[in-house]
Amino acid sequence: MPERPEMDKIAIGPLPYMSVMPTVLVGANVKGKANYMTAAWATVACMAPPMVCVAINHARHTLKGIEENKTFTLNIPSAGKVVETDHCGLVSGEKEDKSKVFRTFYGKLKSAPMAEECPVNIECRLFKSVDCGSHVLCIGEIVEIHLDKACTADGKPDVAKIDPLVYSQAEYWHIGKSAGKAFSKGKEYVKK
């Protein structure tokens, strides 16, 4: 390895860090009652079949419901619901009934509650739970996606209309300006 005198980096140790993440509300029925938990440690896990994953602390009330029913939902709140969204991350369903924070509806899976006020609702059947330590990574196969008609463009979810909350360093952010199209911008690359 050649020396890199120009490099000016510091080692900050192992931390549970990611640059930006989606803000989601994990929906689950716990003992028959709808519950919503705010989370950001979520992403797509597979294309075919379509899957998502979300990391949930072992102590969470929501996890009990996922284990009970083997189903859960990921609900994408708009920035206009930041107060309700953050509230669901501040209080536990074990101590406070969160079933009335949003209007709940059910879809194909009868045991996975969805928040009507969220423009996107992703219904999942639990595919696998991976115990990573403090958190369980819940991987769910997507059964259906429900989308507000007002938030579509060509029948697909439109990020500008959804106005989702980007999560980074304990703060919620709006999405900003475009930085270029994927699978396109790279064509400008000139080989070194």
Added chain:
Amino acid sequence: MPERPEMDKIAIGPLPYMSVMPTVLVGANVKGKANYMTAAWATVACMAPPMVCVAINHARHTLKGIEENKTFTLNIPSAGKVVETDHCGLVSGEKEDKSKVFRTFYGKLKSAPMAEECPVNIECRLFKSVDCGSHVLCIGEIVEIHLDKACTADGKPDVAKIDPLVYSQAEYWHIGKSAGKAFSKGKEYVKK
């Protein structure tokens, strides 16, 4: 379940959808040569020990390197490197040598290449590979995080200075305005 005549949603089927995701470059040595692959299907998987996960298609050249060495890196490019970043998603390391797109350095793990021009570099030891179908979810325990000194605030990564690429619907975006502090905004909630 009560009827919800006010609800105006459409079912769009199961799709590999998430609102917003981070843009990362997955680094791996394949047959001794550094390779970088663009990905967005990544997030934090665990707090203690700190872990991240990233979904990678079975056919990817990068996956061979991860399986070979049981190590990988996630590198966070700044928006200024969008051309190089997207380029690494357009061409396969099997057909084109991508080892010179970025200057490579190594850290604690001697087999996990990191891109110097990326302000954040996350070194991981493979914890578990979960075969989900078309994609393998690679879960890695974070061994070290390297951070550009110029991108710190109180010794931690600063999102405004990093200017990461938010990924949504095949487009890269800058982060926008704040929508409120997490674990704080929810205190304004008035119970229904």
